[in-house]
Amino acid sequence: MKNRLIATFLLIVMLGGTSCKKWLDEKPINTVTEDQAYRTGADAEGAVAAAFAIFRRALSGLTKDDTPSTTRNGSWGDYYFWGDSRSGDWITPNNDGDWTAGFQNHLISRTELEPMTNWRLFYRAIEQANLAIEKIPAITNGLTDERKAQLLADARFLRALSHFYAARIWGDVPINLQARNVQPLGRSRLNDVLKMVVSEVDIALPDLPWMNKGTRKESFSRGTKGAALALKAHALMWLKDYQGASAAIKQIMDSNTFRLVAANELRALFDTGESDEIIFEMYYDAKKGEYSNYYGHIMTYYLTNPYTDRTNLSLAVPKSKILEIFPDYARDKSDKRVPEFFQSIDFSVSGSELRPVLPDPLQNGERDIMFAKFRKVKDRTYNQMDAPVPIFRLADVLLLKAEADARSGNVTEALSNLNKIRERAGIPVFTRDDAPVVIEEVLAERRRELIGEFHRVYDLVRLGRLHEFNPYITAQGEKDGAGFFPVSDEAFANNPNMEQTYYWQFNQ
Amino acid sequence: MIKYIKTIALIAAVFIAGCKDNYFADGGGPVNTTGQLGVTTMQYLQDNPASFDTLARLIKLTGLEGTVNQKGNTFFAPRDYSINNYFKLLYPDPANRPATLDALPQDTKDEIAHILKDYIIPNQEILRDNLATTYSYATTGGGKKARFNLVTTDYLGNVNMGAKFVNFSLNTSATAAEQYKTVQIATADLRSTNGIVHVLASESHIFGFN
Structure with a gap:
């Protein structure tokens, strides 16, 4: 009895004696605040590089570490599920239920697919770029004016690219061009987002180089004139400004920075990313600790x-x-x-x-x-x-130009670019010259050339033709927005201005 | 004293009851009777409609019951899922698909009969114990070359450990150069009253080795 009393007393003393330490009030000395983070040129370089790193993570997909409402442990390479899985071309040989639900456009009811409806990381990349654009102009220490302009253009390009990529996935998306936003942002119309993307690219273009330092892979994993023009051309295709898109791609071709590699060089393109055909890609390199x-x-x-x-x-x-x-x-x-x-x-x-x-x-x-x-x-x-994960490459934009030219009446030019791709693949040149047939063939050629490269669904949604290839999507459903991904529940939290895509208000 | 006797009696009763030779854990019975179907191959297929009702109907439709039930043969049973995928391939548009199996055109029925014969090895019992990791060959009822081998897998990638699976491959090449397509056997060595039945994995296998 006595022992027990002593033991209880000691326990109380121990708990009471230690609990009053003011650990929680101590400030860690290594906290980086916003004021300290943007001081030198190296900080500026790091800030823009970080934005690109977040964008890469955004494409590979949300995980439990990124947001508490996400259930899955690792990302799944979501760029495939946004850009390819619903094209009607794919099956899951081991009958995976999540993949099947994805193919069939059942994007809400499966909790494992929920992270694919969440655009959070795209907006984190955008916010990082916004912060860099706001803070870098004031930096003078260790940053030349030329490099400063280039970094700002780089951040601006990434901000436009993130908006564009999100717009292709969700349709109407919020436009966020401010570093700190306390206003709940609503969704802007798709066309307004795309117009913003084009104007941002036009601002960034003069300051972007054709090539960055380093190898091809290092050079084309960051903003360049070529990448920005490819982005602009893609956005203009959605805006149905075919002459504008064609002109942007003509600039890429005239720069002589890129070339169509031979068929036997395709391996290098997809294995290492060190290829003259790459315009913009996601960077990985295990030697530098960059891998998944x-x-x-x-x-x-x-x-x-x-x-x-x-x-x-x-x-x-x-x-x-x-x-x-x-x-x-x-x-x-x-x-x-x-x-x-x-x-x-x-x-x-x-x-x-x-x-x-x-x-x-x-x-x-x-x-x-x-x-x-x-x-x-x-x-x-x-x-x-x-x-690497290619995002834009020369074959992609050449075929885009062929479509743009055919749609604006320049069939001869369209055929010349289409046939460059066909000759490389070793198939007969296409000779029919009525525009609708050529446009159809260009689309089929894009399907062949870019299969599994996260373009097919966007092409079909842009043309409103996803329902022709995916039997689970109806023509009316596509008009109502079935081609786009639904908006995640998380985006609705504390945001009265958020609205679900019309189709997804009634379909699970 | 009476108490002790009662206790001992109770313990004895428990021990005696516990020594009964009945198996409760492994399905019971001596090993050599497992896999004994006790019915003919055809009857077995009909008794398992969840996996084989389409297969059984196709066999009847093409009049191959006798061939399937022949004494001493080996039958590789494709599941309905594989056959369903075959018809999906044959008629990509569901609207054009015949409503019943009887309504299939005659040349399709002939084709199916031809395919079915490739799932039968006549006059030969293929058993897992007689196979090795190296290839062995036999000729199917359809006259094609069949190839068998064992693979061992324990799901962890350890070499030569774990369960032994049989691979059944068929030479589908029309030319002299052999081209084998492989399907894994899901349930091996079922012994019907007339021969051996193996059930094929259905996930990626499509009827007719398409």
């Missing part, structure tokens, strides 16, 4: 053994669809892109050994062809995947 692991890169779901230690396919294009998309290959195996983009793996070999790649890319069955456009992984444990 199992989560965060879409390659996880495309690839199997021998590239990763996965034994079955999660996402694939079915064989019948490949033959439909590449009719020249179906006819005489002439299209050089098929062996570059697809592979068949010998599935009869045990998953614990290295499975051989079969010589015929389409040897396997309907649901067993691997999408191998991006197939560089560091090792089979999925760690350190550093393949």
